[in-house]
C-alpha cells in the first residue's frame with residue numbers, strides 16, 4: 136500500500152490557489168483549500184469552475200475526493216501543516232502592492248511553531264522579513280509562483296525552476312516544501328526569503344523589459360522597412376538572448392506584468408532608488424497600445440463615426456482574464472476619437488462585457504466585422520487564423536486589418552482582399568485585385 140502523502144493547505148482559492156490545489160491533489164496529496172467567499176467555496180464544492188484554464192477542470196474533477204473547499208480557517212489549520220498563501224496582491228493607486236489580504240491571512244494564523252506559512256502571492260521584497268518580525272515564531276517560506284495563464288497546469292507539473300526562500304531557523308520547513316516539489320523534477324533553487332521575493336519581481340520585470348524592447352525595435356523597423364519577426368529570430372539565435380518573449384505586439388497585459396513591474400519600481404523608489412529602466416518599460420507599454428489608433432487614422436483619416444471591430448478582448452489567448460488587457464485601453468481610445476467599437480472574444484466576452492460597457496459585444500467574429508471600417512486583432516485566438524477572411528472582407532465596409540499580435544499571415548489576408556498592417560512587419564505591396 137502506498138504511503139499517505141502530507142496534506143497541503145491552500146489559502147485563497149483564486150487562479151493561483153486553485154491551480155496549486157488541483158495540481159498537489161493530482162500528485163496524490165489531500166488538499167484543504169480555504170477561501171473567505173462562501174459562494175466560491177460552494178460552487179467549487181459542486182464542481183463548478185468559474186475560470187478558464189485548460190486542463191484545470193479535468194484535474195479538479197479527477198481529484199474531487201482529495202480536495203476539500205472550506206471557509207473555515209480552523210478546519211484548515213486542524214488538517215494541514217503546510218499552508219500555501221495564494222491571496223491576491225493587486226496594485227494600489229500608488230503602484231505599490233496591496234498587502235491587506237496577505238496581512239489579514241497572517242493575522243489568522245497561530246504562532247504555534249506547528250504550521251508553515253508558504254508565501255506564493257507576489258509580495259515586495261522585505262515582506263517576509265517584516266512578517267517574521269511581527270510573528271517571530273511563525274515558520275515562513277517564500278515560494279513564488281511562476282505559472283502562466285493558459286498553461287498553468289502544464290507549468291506547475293513541468294517547472295523550469297522552483298524557488299524556495301527561507302531564513303535561518305526555517306531550513307526544515309524549506310526541506311518540507313522542497314519535498315512537495317521533488318516529484319516534478321524541475322531545478323529547485325534554495326535561497327533566503329528576500330532573494331526569493333526579488334527573483335519573482337526581477338523575472339517578471341525582465342520579461343516585460345524584453346517585450347517593451349522588442350516593441351520599440353518593431354517601431355523602428357516600421358521606419359526603416361525591416362521586419363521585426365526576422366530581427367527577433369536573428370537576435371534570438373544568440374544563446375545569450377534567446378527567442379522567447381520577443382514577440383512584438385500591442386503591449387503586455389495580465390494580472391502579473393503590469394502589477395509586478397510597477398511594484399518593483401515602487402519598491403526601489405521607496406528605498407530612494409529610482410529604477411529608471413522600468414519607468415521606460417511601463418511608458419513604452421502604454422504608448423504601444425495607443426499606436427494602433429495612429430495606424431487606423433493613417434488609413435481612415437478621422438475615426439468619427441467609423442466602426443472598428445476588436446477581435447479578441449482577453450489579455451492573451453487561452454484565458455478569459457481581462458485584467459490590464461490592451462483591449463480596455465484601445466476601446467477607450469477609439470471611442471475617445473469618436474469611433475463605434477464592436478468586440479468579440481470566444482471566451483472572455485462575458486467578463487469583458489462588464490468592463491467595456493459601451494462596446495457592442497458580438498457572439499462571432501463575423502458579426503463584429505459586419506459593416507466595419509477596420510478590424511484590430513487584439514488577442515491571438517486560434518480561430519482567427521482559421522477565419523474565412525475572404526467572406527469577412529465582403530462583410531466589411533472596408534477590409535482593413537491591424538494585426539496587433541503579428542498573428543495572421545499577411546499574404547493570406549492580402550489575397551482575401553485586405554489592407555494588412557502588423558506591428559513592425561515589412562509587408563510587400565498588396566497583390567492587385569484579380570481582373571473581373
Ligand code: UDX
Pocket residue numbers: 280281282283284285339342346379380381382383384385386387388389390391392450451
Ligand atoms: C506572467 C509570467 O510569464 C509568469 O511567469 C508569472 O507567474 C505571471 O505573469 P501571464 O501573465 O500568464 O504570466 O502571461 P504571459 O504569457 O507571460 O504574457 C504576459 C503578457 O505579455 C501578455 O499580454 C502577452 O500577450 C504579452 N507578451 C508575451 C508579448 O507581448 N510578447 C511576448 O513575446 C510575450
